[in-house]
Amino acid sequence: MNWPTIVKVQCTGKQVAPGRRITLTKLAVLAGVHRHTLRAYLIKYGVYQRFCAIFDHDFDLLVKTFKSAKPTLGVSYVIGVLRNHQAIDRQRYSVPHSNYLWHLDGHHKLIRWGIVIHGIVDGYCQTVVRLCASTNNRASTVLDLFLMAVRKYGAPSRMRGDRGGKNIEISVWMIKHRGTKRASFMWGL
Missing domain, CATH: 1.10.286 (GTP Cyclohydrolase I; Chain A, domain 1)
Known part of the structure; x- marks a missing residue:
């Protein structure tokens, strides 16, 4: 397959310029080729700029x-x-559908008064699936919060949280229920 059958170089260069907001995936769909093929041709002809x-x-x-x-x-x-x-x-930021990825985090600014706030948000629609003020930051408390959200909305495909010890039990639960080697629980910073 040669380049002209995919798309013209001059046109493509403008479409993938850093200021534009069209993704390679969308452009590949328009061109009728796989995005990896499009990217390879863009690199080959010196049009592709990542930054x-x-x-x-x-x-x-x-x-x-x-x-x-x-x-x-x-x-x-x-x-x-x-x-x-x-x-x-x-x-x-892109999540394919609801319940695909949930985000979990805690807020500790009120710890002086014995209050820790934990929240879980659906990454697709930004729905707050659970928000709770607790008197502690234990893993069991956070797991209970998570399980309440699961009962209401169903289990997410993946979960993202920070490296805090409070997330250990949720990560174990996710790996047991969703499997290994598929990023069931993703540890952030």
């Missing part, structure tokens, strides 16, 4: 300018500025 083409000097100048204007602000703000200037691109 924005900003020179190191310009990048350094952008960061220095921002930091000199607002020296007390941190990395998150610098990243926001870089995204606004399209120096770096934000990855798109």
Whole structure:
């Protein structure tokens, strides 16, 4: 298969430029080929760019300018500025359907008063499947919260949580019920 049968190089270069929001998958569907095939041809013809083409000097100048204007602000703000200037691109968050991936986290700002808040959110529709204020941060408490959500919404295909000890029992439950070697429980930062 040669390149012209897939799509013209000039057109494709504009479609996959970092400022555009069309994914390779969507473009491949439009072209009638697999996304890996499209990506291979884009790389072969020098059209594919994973990141924005900003020179190191310009990048350094952008960061220095921002930091000199607002020296007390941190990395998150610098990243926001870089995204606004399209120096770096934000990855798109995508979950195929409801109950595919749930996110779990705890909030410990009220621990001084004996309150820990745990929440579970469906990654597809951002529905809060469970939110609870507890008096402790034990794994058994978090598992009970999770099981209440499972009874109401059904078990998720995958679960994501941080590396805290409170998530151990949920990870064991997910692996027992969904299996190994399929990212049943994904540990985040």
